[in-house]
Amino acid sequence: MEKSAKIYVAGHRGMVGSAIVRKLQKEGYNNLILKTSSDLDLRNQAAVEIFFEIEKPEYVFLAAAKVGGIIANNTYRADFLYENLMIESNVIHQSYAHKVKKLLFLGSSCIYPKLAPQPLKEKYLLSGFLEETNEPYAIAKIAGIKLCENYRRQYGCDFISAMPTNLYGPNDNYDLINSHVIPALVRKFVNAKERKESYVEIWGTGTPLREFLHVDDLADACHFLMNSYSELEFVNVGSGIEISIKELAELIKELTEFNGELAFDTSKPDGTPRKLMSNEKLASMHWTPRISLREGLEKVIGEYTVISKV
DSSP states (O other), X not given: OOTTSOEEEETTTSHHHHHHHHHHHHTTOOOEEOOOTTTOOTTOHHHHHHHHHHHOOSEEEEOOOOOOOHHHHHHSHHHHHHHHHHHHHHHHHHHHHTTOSEEEEEOOGGGSOTTOOSSBOGGGTTSSOOOGGGHHHHHXXXXXXXXXXXXXXXXXXXXXXXXXXXXXXXXXXOOTTTSOHHHHHHHHHHHHHHTTOSEEEEESXXXXXXXXXXXXXXXXHHHXXXXXXXXXXXXXXXXXXXXXXXHHHHHHHHHHTOOSEEEEETTSOOOSSEEOBOOHHHHHTTOOOOOOHHHHHHHHHHHHXXXXXX
């Protein structure tokens, strides 16, 4: 990407989009196109067409999506499927129609079958049944991958896809119902310490294994892929390190200096038992993450502690 190129970051206020903006600005890209959802409804086909006609972006990072944790995914199933299908279909098609030089679509590790072999390799896509609780979201993201693949095949568009593992970092969602596991646990432990509570409730059994990546590492990978990768197959972006939910809770407990107990609510769903992504493909291109889980969590806890007092 040329430093002066017009670059549209869809979803720039979200955790992923804002990290991409920070990375691009740090690297000296000074012609970014940023629109809030109130400025541009990406679900609206006509509005997206007009936007592309007027702004004429040369590069697109498609980080806009309706996202949430296990409960949100399982509750708002139609919304997660419909809204994500509309967002990605509109942006990808208009990127083709207006001759965007390159587009990067951001997916999710939930695209993989629930019981796929570990670690998850790109070739395992569509090899088995999805996790039921987030199937609609996963199907929408799979559709986005296939849109990029087939616009490349039919029209020669330089559209690529990246599949991040579980993310955390600045601008995360700390709502206890709709958030992912790290922001939910950080909020619970910080609040419990402040209120001098005797325990923190953890959803599920604590046994599922998860891999986490700081969103600034993802942004670095996205910048790298946009400049260095141009092939049909999508690329996993992960840390290659997994940890159980129980171990994660114990680490956050240590970092927040909470002295109470852990109480596991086994009536809540665990989700997929294990989800470790193969980072082999990206590593072969000589990209690796830089931020350790402990270092990343220390940053996040500090950030949330400030936010919670505002």
